Amino acid sequence: MSRIYERVAYIGLGLIASSMIHAGRRAGLQGEITGTARSAETRAIAREDGLCDIVAETAVEAVKDADLVVLCVPVGAMGRVAEEIGPHLKPGCTVTDVGSVKRAVIDAVAPHMPEGVHFIPAHPLAGTEHSGPRSGFAELFQNRYTLIVPDGDVDPAALSRLEQFWVGLGANVEVMDPEHHDLVLMVTSHAPHLIAYTMVGVADDLRRVTDSEVIKYSAAGFRDFTRIAASDPTMWRDVFLNNKDATMEILGRFIEELMSLQRAIRKGDGDLLFDYFTRTRAIRRGIIEAGQDTDAPDFGRGKGAKE
Ligand SMILES: NC(=O)C1=CN([C@@H]2O[C@H](COP(=O)(O)OP(=O)(O)OC[C@H]3O[C@@H](n4cnc5c(N)ncnc54)[C@H](O)[C@@H]3O)[C@@H](O)[C@H]2O)C=CC1
Ligand SMILES: O=C(O)C(=O)Cc1ccc(O)cc1
Numbered sequence: 274m275s276r277i278y279e280r281v282a283y284i285g286l287g288l289i290a291s292s293m294i295h296a297g298r299r300a301g302l303q304g305e306i307t308g309t310a311r312s313a314e315t316r317a318i319a320r321e322d323g324l325c326d327i328v329a330e331t332a333v334e335a336v337k338d339a340d341l342v343v344l345c346v347p348v349g350a351m352g353r354v355a356e357e358i359g360p361h362l363k364p365g366c367t368v369t370d371v372g373s374v375k376r377a378v379i380d381a382v383a384p385h386m387p388e389g390v391h392f393i394p395a396h397p398l399a400g401t402e403h404s405g406p407r408s409g410f411a412e413l414f415q416n417r418y419t420l421i422v423p424d425g426d427v428d429p430a431a432l433s434r435l436e437q438f439w440v441g442l443g444a445n446v447e448v449m450d451p452e453h454h455d456l457v458l459m460v461t462s463h464a465p466h467l468i469a470y471t472m473v474g475v476a477d478d479l480r481r482v483t484d485s486e487v488i489k490y491s492a493a494g495f496r497d498f499t500r501i502a503a504s505d506p507t508m509w510r511d512v513f514l515n516n517k518d519a520t521m522e523i524l525g526r527f528i529e530e531l532m533s534l535q536r537a538i539r540k541g542d543g544d545l546l547f548d549y550f551t552r553t554r555a556i557r558r559g560i561i562e563a564g565q566d567t568d569a570p571d572f573g574r575g576k577g578a579k580e
Pocket of ligand 1: 285312315371404405
């Protein structure tokens with residue numbers, strides 16, 4: 274792959290930014306890489322590891338002359354960063370983000386984008402429970418989808434360039450509208466995280482089962498929940514606060530289904546349980562056949578460095 278952007282600036286140097294930097298370097302997609310992070314400790318790690326060509330002290334410095342600016346901060350911080358960098362963006366550049374929620378990010382960022390700057394939101398559907406500048410790896414996006422989520426019309430040339438960039442990072446790219454994105458992701462990613470957080474919380478609250486028993490006898494199902502429930506608290510707090518409508522809708526349905534299973538168990542309705550579990554088993558098989566198996570190489574690969 275050849276170079277797609279001459280200068281790329283990453284704001285926020287965590288799992289996603291560091292993975293994009295490693296993958297982009299390996300594929301030769303980006304010329305000069307500038308990065309910045311809010312914490313001095315993260316900037317120091319980035320310098321020590323040579324993660325970026327230039328580690329800037331501020332976001333304003335980082336975006337100067339950048340052809341592509343990638344916002345890689347928690348969803349709740351996107352608006353503030355956009356406001357800060359807006360007046361300093363190079364005319365004609367592309368600004369994108371990687372936030373897990375799209376409508377709220379668009380509403381927070383778009384008002385700060387000057388005329389002539391292309392704002393094209395995106396979301397890589399790949400991650401791990403690890404965070405920080407040392408948690409990234411070049412293979413993270415391989416064979417995973419990245420959704421490009423423009424709000425209405427965007428410049429086709431700028432869109433196609435961003436698509437090529439993500440393809441170069443290893444992703445399959447599709448375009449989706451923001452409202453649909455937020456509902457789909459609530460079902461496939463956000464609600465499962467909330468349920469995992471809850472299940473691990475329940476185990477923790479159940480005083481008749483000791484912590485050591487939870488650790489010693491934890492079976493695969495619970496282990497999977499604990500991995501997900503170890504995800505970054507700031508990131509996930511922001512996801513739920515910024516995708517409220519879809520959270521309410523899917524959580525309402527989840528509670529209804531759970532209660533219908535509860536009733537079936539109380540009444541001894543084995544047929545209902547069997548049919549339900551047969552239907553859900555087919556979904557898992559469908560995912561594996563589509564090559565989207567969760568045992569694919571993205572999980573647990575990061576070094577897990579925390580900021
Ligand atoms: N972790 C995951 O599995 C995935 C995360 N995302 C999205 O990517 C974005 C970044 O996530 P990660 O790389 O996992 O996070 P991370 O926690 O590894 O890194 C976040 C970076 O943002 C900076 N930051 C935090 N709060 C800030 C603030 N208030 N102002 C400025 N900078 C701030 C931190 O210093 C850090 O450099 C989030 O919006 C998240 O929703 C998208 C796909 C997957
Ligand atoms: O680690 C997991 O199980 C994930 O689901 C990763 C993930 C987390 C957040 C996203 O917005 C996209 C992907």
